[in-house]
Amino acid sequence: MVIMDATDTTLVQLLEENSRTPTVELAAMLELPAAEVEERIRTLQAGGVIRRFTAIVDRTRTDLGEVSAILELKVSPERDYGYDRLAERIARFDEVRSVRLITGTYDLHVLVTGRDMQAIARFVSEHIAPMERIRETATHIIMKSYKENGTLLLGRETGGERQPFSF
């Protein structure tokens, strides 16, 4: 377990918002020398807190096309292993973006992506549904996303008209 002080917490937030923020800017904001910022980032990476630096891509704005679906799975847990072994098998597919164990009617909540709806249907029917211990699946195609990773995706500017000058 990595112990995070207030500075680490803020540093991680800043990198989540923009992982390309230059070190000198991070140092200025955090009121630290640049070398200490670099050291903190290295420590957070070594501790597995920062897993990698990535980009958030909205493919719906491209001609690439991508469809996502939420799968809910009812699973019979395995003696000694519970849900872990099955969840890990599911997680290894490239099509699977996230796998979560949840409370409620279903046990596993899985986010999958594919080129189109047929690709998702084929993946689910060929690879997920036939797995042993899966008793029931429900597939929900995502029609539109309004917010992802804390970012509103409203497709229009929010906030009104600020005047260029005010006192």
Added chain:
Amino acid sequence: MRDPVSGVARAIPPSGIRRFFDLVQTMDDVISLGVGEPDFSTPWKAIDACMVALEQGQTSYTSNRGMPALRERITDDLARHFGLCYDPESEVIITTGVSEGLDIAIRAVTDPGDEVLVAQPSYVSYAPCVTLAGGVPVPVPCLERDRFRLNPDLLMERVTPRSKALIINFPNNPTGAIMTASDLKGVADVVEDHDLVLLSDEVYSELSYGQAHVPSATIGALRERTITLNGFSKAYAMTGWRVGYLCAPPELADAALKIHQYVMLCAPHMGQVAALAALRSAQAEKDAMIAAYRLRRNLFVEGLNRAGLACHMPEGAFYAFPSVASTGLSDVEFAERLLAEEHVAVVPGSVFGEGGADHLRCAYAVSREDLAEAVRRIERFIGSLPERAAPAAELRQPAA
């Protein structure tokens, strides 16, 4: 036809930055650091609560003083955070922003010919409001060498037998300066010795980064002669809702209430609903905004100093107040050329009165990306100026 406009209205000077405003309208890539309001939207919980109230038809007037639940919540918070106790029934008025609170406070204490001391640099409405109330505004400069705090000795120099009141604003717009408890004590001595009323605009109180805010009314015996003005615009990003409040002893509050009920009747009902919801449930959102301002401040002030504009670290509000003395340009020249050549809008410090000349007010209530780009443009602009003989640090003079 005789002049249809009153002499009083004629005498009010026009806005000092009309030219800038016109120039900005012709540009489409301006980064404006000239905006005195948050770039955030109001916390959604406040907006949502207001929409529910509107659906339920809460669209009437409220009592003149404002919604009782809002007044109670405000006095509870003041008591809990500062040990500052006001009676919500007789010592609090919800106003239409601090602007209205300031106006009715000034009118409640000013007779024709009274002098009202105004600590400057200051928000631009103080002196005109004093004039409109028939008073005479008397500026008291807050100097850079005092970190833009109000120096009691300079205050003493401007006090006369006609002095009736003093207006202060800390954390300060435009300098970002704050006053500590001991700073306020020095001012309190002058205020008490000369039997002044203190009007304390504390609208930026929540935006204090280093040390906790100290309300003026908590110092010595100031409570009995202080009108405290505060509101929701800055801390909760609620500028357009127009909600503020005024706290004062009953005699002063009653006088202000008489004016308020005739000129305003009450603050907007929907704004009051949203303000109450903000106090009840948007503390985390408020804290996140304040944390963001602090990071922006650090980023921007470091950038300004690196670019060659000497800037003290502002301890509150969301303004940086760098000096342009090292560039050889006046604040107005610098601001005009920066806008024309690099499309960055700032406000010349002289607009804010005595002590403001040779400085710029730069609001850092804009995104970090825009701040970083603004610094790059300012650096480029300074680089384009002819070399000056002495290094910047030596040329830097406290504003006099």
